[in-house]
Amino acid sequence: MTNSTKNQNNQTVILIEHAEAVKQYEKKPDIEIWAAFNRGDEKAFNYIYRFHATAMFEFGIQITNDIGVVQDCIQNIFIYLRRKRGELKEVHSIKAYLFKSLQREIIRKLNKIKSNESKNIDSFEDSFQIELSHETKLIQLEIETEKTLLIEDALNKLTTRQRQAILLLYKEGMSYKEIAEVLEFSEVKSARKLIYRALDSIKSIIETKMFGSHK
């Protein structure tokens, strides 16, 4: 009992610390936060962890069901980054950088476990499944559940990479530039093309399903 109380107090203190860090850094651009972290500023690190750990976890479990692997990979990335402080390169989007690192790390780890060689996210066929939440807006627009299910179905027939790009664009609110970084494209226009092609293949469903009942 003594031990659990001690842990609780520690947790309390960590949560306070992280809330402090958010207050100090939330309005600052990523490049500045990253530079502060690189200089050894612990508050900048707390902020980065507080702001991105949860999203990284959510993103990571889309690749694998193994929660332990995701947790280990997140941990290893931050341990690595802390060790490299002082010599880190400039980062413009911390989120894109961390997502890219996490995806790489998870795939590397899974390959080690299963001893197969799959570098490409497209070989993870079940990863990045999309769900259309049926609440709020779609209901207000009188779009019925079965129609949203059809759209959802069409989205889930896309390639893993296309689904991933769509989730990064809409769910994570990333720019094409950031998506290109996560997907390790050398050019931003590749990310654009990926989205265009994905939307192209579902546009007939979206158009008829969204407007069918209003004609």
Place this chain on the structure above:
Amino acid sequence: MKYNEYKIQHFLSDEFFIQWVVSPDDDNKHFWEKWLSEHPEKRKTVQSAAAIIKAIRYKKNLELSDKTYIDTFENIIKHDHSETDRLQKKSSSSWYIFFSMRKIAASIFIGLICWLGYSVISKSTEEPALTSEISYTTKKNPFGKKSMITLSEGTVIYLNAGSEIKYPREFSDSSRNVTLTGEAFFEVKKDGRPFIVKTDNKIIHVLGTSFNVNQSYTGDVSVALVSGKVRINDELGNQVLLDPKEMLVMKADGGFYKTEFDPLEIIGWKDKHLIFNRNTFEEVKMKIEKWYGVEVKLKGKIKPGWTYTGAYENETLENVLEGIKLTSGFNYKINNKTITISTY
């Protein structure tokens, strides 16, 4: 292509449009609201595109638990300490984990102290025994009983009925932490160390001040400040500062607001003032049960909109019930610890 030629898939791939839907700011809001008012015929298309963007989420829905969040963080920090320790000396593994844990605790507390502008980092870095063995005292009041507790450093705590407080026999050198369930009034002795009250995932952080904390039976938590300054953090990272005469109410559903408060109504209980201020029957029942340690039963129906207002100072249960009877016409019967109120 111009926006007025856009079809739904064009909106769905337009970065500037998506940005407005996902993270609206002054710039994009201004642009799109103006554009929409000039192109009303596009409203339906725009709404549909926005609805799709907003509805898309991961099918696999698993959140990082607080525990994993903290554990992972601690592992990361522990790692760079263990790295340096390993270089310095080859010590047994359990020792260096223990040692580095202490350093983490120390560095975090130092962070807090700096924020407060205090410099009492005195002897906290020597004996490892400090953080390892903390024994706690728990004080619990049943319904019908209130108590006053004076802590070793001089802080006075009034603990209301049906409440519990837990604190270490001896506080650490760097902070004073207590855990509260229910309601208590604190007169914190200022001594340089922050005083932290934890209740239901809310953290109240103070230095030399007096304030009331109440976790109600509905799950709301309110903090009313009489003097000094307090800071409240919740588990979502929200933070609120209170000035004297302000009260923060945190609803069970996560919403919160600041308000003024009537000191007699909110903290009169510690001086034996039982106050009803336009209370519903349910609230009156709860207050009486808590105050006198009895059970209140209702026979008959309460008119919708019925409330009761009244103030009593150190009164017997009978006198309070007489007072309620006088204004409301209710009858009551006391049978040992059970009160039956009838509305006819």
